[in-house]
Amino acid sequence: MGVAYVTFKEKKVAENVIRKKKHYLAEKVGPIQLTVSHFSEKVLISVNAILDLSVFRGQFPLGSLVRDLKKKIPSLCFSPLAQNGRISVQGSFLAIKKLKESLLFKASSLSEKNRSCISEGEKSRQSPRRSLQRSNNSLESPRSSVPETARRGETARCGETLVLETDVFLYLKKNGVYESTLRKYHVLCQERVEGEITTICLKNARDGLRPNNEKLVKEYFEKYSHALHFELRKETFDLEGKEKRERGNIKLACEQLSLKYHQKLLVNFYKTHIDIIGSSSDVYSFKKEVMKFIRQTVR
Known part of the structure; x- marks a missing residue:
């Protein structure tokens, strides 16, 4: 069984699709009936993920960490822990999300051991990421x-x-x-x-x-x-590897459009790229206008 996530620009169109009870795949595929419903966290029934826990090695035994995660999120299925610190995990989307948040918090807590919280305004060491x-x-x-x-x-x-x-x-x-x-x-x-x-x-x-x-x-x-x-949703415009004129056109387009979309989108400018964050429809419209500005076609 597969799952497809489809977005519609207009809410009314999506409601009309939901209202229609029976949907089928194209005739070439065969008369296979589809189940269509509103998007929810329950749509993704099963998710597989591979974790690299080696970053925690030296802080505490990895076996103990896995046992703690199993106890905290019993609905997840864990494979045996490999020697390189990798482990496969399977479960619902919500369970995987809870696992992610738990690991993020644990990683953050480790960095807090020898220093108090500092404000973002203070000068801190920057990660090369x-x-x-x-x-x-x-x-x-x-x-x-x-x-x-x-x-x-x-x-x-x-x-x-x-x-x-x-x-x-x-x-x-x-x-x-x-x-x-x-x-x-x-x-x-x-x-x-x-x-x-x-x-x-x-x-x-x-x-x-x-x-x-x-x-x-x-x-x-x-x-x-x-x-x-x-x-x-996030759309990224890469600036690396492009000619100076093309980079300038992309930046100029994003700067001008950011004023138009300032209440809907978050536009972050970096040296190597530009990130656009917001709803899928707004991000798509923004990208389409940028491409139009620089005389390109949205792929």
């Missing part, structure tokens, strides 16, 4: 939500720690949900962006506030970011 190469002319340069005292390192305690994918984190800041939620619950944050992972430390703005405010904010961000995982 491509996703960290933010250029100086980035349209979205995330500003810290931490007061000046915290930026100077005077605030070290973290009430709750949250780990998000960097793309999702940047989009949260872009649409205003991030800072409005912090203000609503009177919670401060300290952020550290490291490649594809962003670690956020949450704490009450002042003593005397209800201690569960930090937990409420964390749970809200987790729920909201979980929904964004299914809504957001």
Whole structure:
């Protein structure tokens, strides 16, 4: 059995397709009836993934880590652990997602052992990974939500720690949900962006506030970011290997269109590429207009 994920530009068209009860494959394939339904997390019945746990070697026994993961997510099926630290995992999409979040948090926690949370505004060592190469002319340069005292390192305690994918984190800041939620619950944050992972430390703005405010904010961000995982798409325009004129045309097109789409899309400029993040329909429209601008055809 296979699964296909189809997007429609117009919601009305998608509803009409769902309303029609019977769908069949093309005649050449044969009269095979299809089951069509709204997209949900349950559509992906089974997912296979190969994990490389060797990055945790030296921190704790890998066998112990696997046993802990099996206990935490019993619905997953794990293959025997290979000597090189690799292991195959099979399970539902939700279970695999929970596994990913658990490993991201564990990796982040290891880096927290010998240093307190620092704000994104502080100068930190940058990873050589491509996703960290933010250029100086980035349209979205995330500003810290931490007061000046915290930026100077005077605030070290973290009430709750949250780990998000960097793309999702940047989009949260872009649409205003991030800072409005912090203000609503009177919670401060300290952020550290490291490649594809962003670690956020949450704490009450002042003593005397209800201690569960930090937990409420964390749970809200987790729920909201979980929904964004299914809504957001990313398109990347590579600049490497292109002639100077072509690179200039792509940058100019993205700069002009970013003003038009500033309420819908997050456009990040890097030295080697440009990332466009938003809904699938908006990202597609943006790419189509860029290609039209530089006289190319969308493939």
